[in-house]
Amino acid sequence: MKGALAARPSLVSDLDMRVELAAPLGPLTWFRVGGCADALVSPRTEEALATLVRRCHDSGIACRVLGSGANLLVDDDGIDGVVIRLDEPCFRRADFANATGDGVVRVGAGTDLMALVQQSAREGFDGLAQLAGIPATLGGAITMNAGGAYGDTAQAVHEIGHLGMDGVVRTITAKHAGFAYRHTAIPAGVVLFADLALTRGDPAAIRERVKTIFSYKKSTQPMADRSAGCMFKNPVDPATGSRRSAGHLIDQAGLKGTAVGGAYVSQIHGNFIALTEGGCTSDVLALAARVQLRVLEFSGIHLEREVVVWSKRGEVP
Numbered sequence: 180m181k182g183a184l185a186a187r188p189s190l191v192s193d194l195d196m197r198v199e200l201a202a203p204l205g206p207l208t209w210f211r212v213g214g215c216a217d218a219l220v221s222p223r224t225e226e227a228l229a230t231l232v233r234r235c236h237d238s239g240i241a242c243r244v245l246g247s248g249a250n251l252l253v254d255d256d257g258i259d260g261v262v263i264r265l266d267e268p269c270f271r272r273a274d275f276a277n278a279t280g281d282g283v284v285r286v287g288a289g290t291d292l293m294a295l296v297q298q299s300a301r302e303g304f305d306g307l308a309q310l311a312g313i314p315a316t317l318g319g320a321i322t323m324n325a326g327g328a329y330g331d332t333a334q335a336v337h338e339i340g341h342l343g344m345d346g347v348v349r350t351i352t353a354k355h356a357g358f359a360y361r362h363t364a365i366p367a368g369v370v371l372f373a374d375l376a377l378t379r380g381d382p383a384a385i386r387e388r389v390k391t392i393f394s395y396k397k398s399t400q401p402m403a404d405r406s407a408g409c410m411f412k413n414p415v416d417p418a419t420g421s422r423r424s425a426g427h428l429i430d431q432a433g434l435k436g437t438a439v440g441g442a443y444v445s446q447i448h449g450n451f452i453a454l455t456e457g458g459c460t461s462d463v464l465a466l467a468a469r470v471q472l473r474v475l476e477f478s479g480i481h482l483e484r485e486v487v488v489w490s491k492r493g494e495v496p
């Protein structure tokens with residue numbers, strides 16, 4: 180993109196957006212490691228974003244969306260192309276004031292999820308408490324269908340506003356978003372906003388539920404460590420057809436505390452791989468591979484990675 184920008188400044192020069200070239204991505208992720216993107220852009224309008232996405236698509240330039248970087252590992256060598264952040268005000272509105280009678284609220288995809296959960300409780304809207312304590316933007320939470328023991332994001336989504344790679348905004352109903360366990364089938368492009376189906380309730384009772392769920396999360400997960408939450412999805416046990424805790428499988432395989440370079444398996448939660456100062460992305464990936472191999476040997480179960488990895492080869496599956 181840097182080269183493409185130098186050769187074709189018109190790609191962004193007429194668009195209303197902040198642009199940073201050779202932008203380090205590590206500081207924008209919870210792991211705090213990884214190389215640079217050719218360009219990091221923050222569009223100030225939906226039109227500017229749509230035009231950029233269409234131009235990138237037409238020019239064959241890779242284009243990715245960064246949320247809170249809470250489920251993301253960026254390759255040490257960085258990535259090609261453009262990274263988009265939805266951090267300008269037009270992508271971060273939570274329109275509780277214009278909620279419909281039955282509690283549908285439009286929220287921008289760049290909105291911080293933890294702040295949204297708090298605001299929703301204050302405003303007396305129920306339906307998001309199950310997401311208390313999950314670091315994310317709303318767009319990232321929808322894309323990953325983030326959730327936990329108390330429920331997931333899909334439960335709260337009525338419709339999604341989606342910008343396709345052709346620069347056209349379309350509506351995707353929850354039914355057509357393909358929500359599943361930590362997975363959606365939302366097409367390539369940008370989640371712009373969601374209409375959340377909430378219900379009106381007593382702010383004090385909602386706040387209490389948020390507090391309970393947040394306390395449970397804090398007591399079971401190393402929230403302050405440099406990680407991306409759970410490294411692996413809870414796998415389906417072929418013997419029973421139901422999901423098993425990846426954390427327990429890792430624990431049973433004796434892997435808690437195992438380290439590669441600066442990466443280690445948390446003692447608090449076996450499914451958290453975290454980093455110490457000086458650690459890098461390749462340490463995390465090497466440790467994740469070791470964990471996968473050992474769990475497969477020990478229990479015959481393959482662990483699928485939940486964390487998204489960006490590299491020059493695209494998204495590493």
Ligand SMILES: Cc1cc2nc3c(=O)[nH]c(=O)nc-3n(C[C@H](O)[C@H](O)[C@H](O)COP(=O)(O)OP(=O)(O)OC[C@H]3O[C@@H](n4cnc5c(N)ncnc54)[C@H](O)[C@@H]3O)c2cc1C
Nearest residue numbers: 246247248249250314315316318319320325326370407408
């Ligand atoms: C301490 C900690 C605790 C965690 N606990 C949980 C938990 O309890 N449950 C859980 O499910 N997860 C948990 N996670 C993981 C993470 O919070 C979720 O996966 C979250 O949904 C990531 O959102 P994000 O905005 O940070 O997305 P990012 O990590 O920035 O991006 C993740 C993926 O979503 C895509 N994406 C982001 N925004 C958009 C958009 N607007 N349009 C299109 N694509 C987009 C990105 O391109 C990328 O592919 C935890 C992470 C940490 C660090």
